Amino acid sequence: MVNLKKMQLTFIFIGIIGILLLIYSVRILIKSSKNKQLAEFNLDCETKQIELNSNGLYSLCFLGAGFVGNQGKFKAELKSENGNLIKLNKTFPNYRFRQNGTIGLEYWNFEINKKGKYTLTFKNLTDLIAKKSMLSSKRRFQNNIKTDSIKILLKETIPTKNRIFSIVGLVIGINALIWGILIGLTNAFE
Template structure:
């Protein structure tokens, strides 16, 4: 019985290490481009076939009620599908709140053109809480920056959070019961 709990503690330790590695990887994702949010087209060089994300920096809540949209095209004119992230991952960069909003992957490396349309239909606020958001003014699109960076998939990010919880519990209970022989 004692060996079983020590095994559970070891599995919990391995799960904890794997989950922490995913979280560290998501923190150290390479920043590809940073620019202000405006209607001008941006030319971006994407070199690797990894998962990328488009994030808003300077807002904790974004809503696109209307016709606000982003469009990413390759040099040959092929449209890259931008998928909204769910849940929207929040982060901080230089003390500013950021929100990961779209993710995408590319087939071929090269130059891409990113365009934002209908900026007036974008609703951006500081808080994600409805009770605080009701009393906040909207953030002007001129005060928001766009970050293009490499990303970790939503599946891996959720797995790391669940893995942290299960890993810590399995480690503590496995070692606590395994080495103290509480049931013996």
């Protein structure tokens, strides 16, 4: 009987941990959804001037494409006012989102330590592969999206590890909550 009570309390404790994990994960997802969009422009020319008014983590996103690839030498460079190159890190996995019904793809992120004006340059636009679908089976039958119909979004972002943790935390949190509370309160082992 004592072991049964200990087991029941253990499952209730697992359920409480599940609730806490679920709350933390939802807070990360809400914070991610409230990230400010700072700029939006067409991908029709190679150089853009952007102004960043605060330090932090930012992302460059493609709006209008579910998949973006490179068949050659397509790349982007971000330089500060004094000519220093800011490292653009390719996001993995590429976070997909919808904005006003249009699919978007977070492709690069970068960190800014000093506010100011920056120059964003895209090189070799003709080597960009952009498709509507992220599924390779569908992409084979789709034409490339023209670069002048794709928009680039500059927005605040959260670290990739936080985003992955929130998704894993949601799955584990929901399961721990359901199974911990369900087994702990119903005394399923009798």
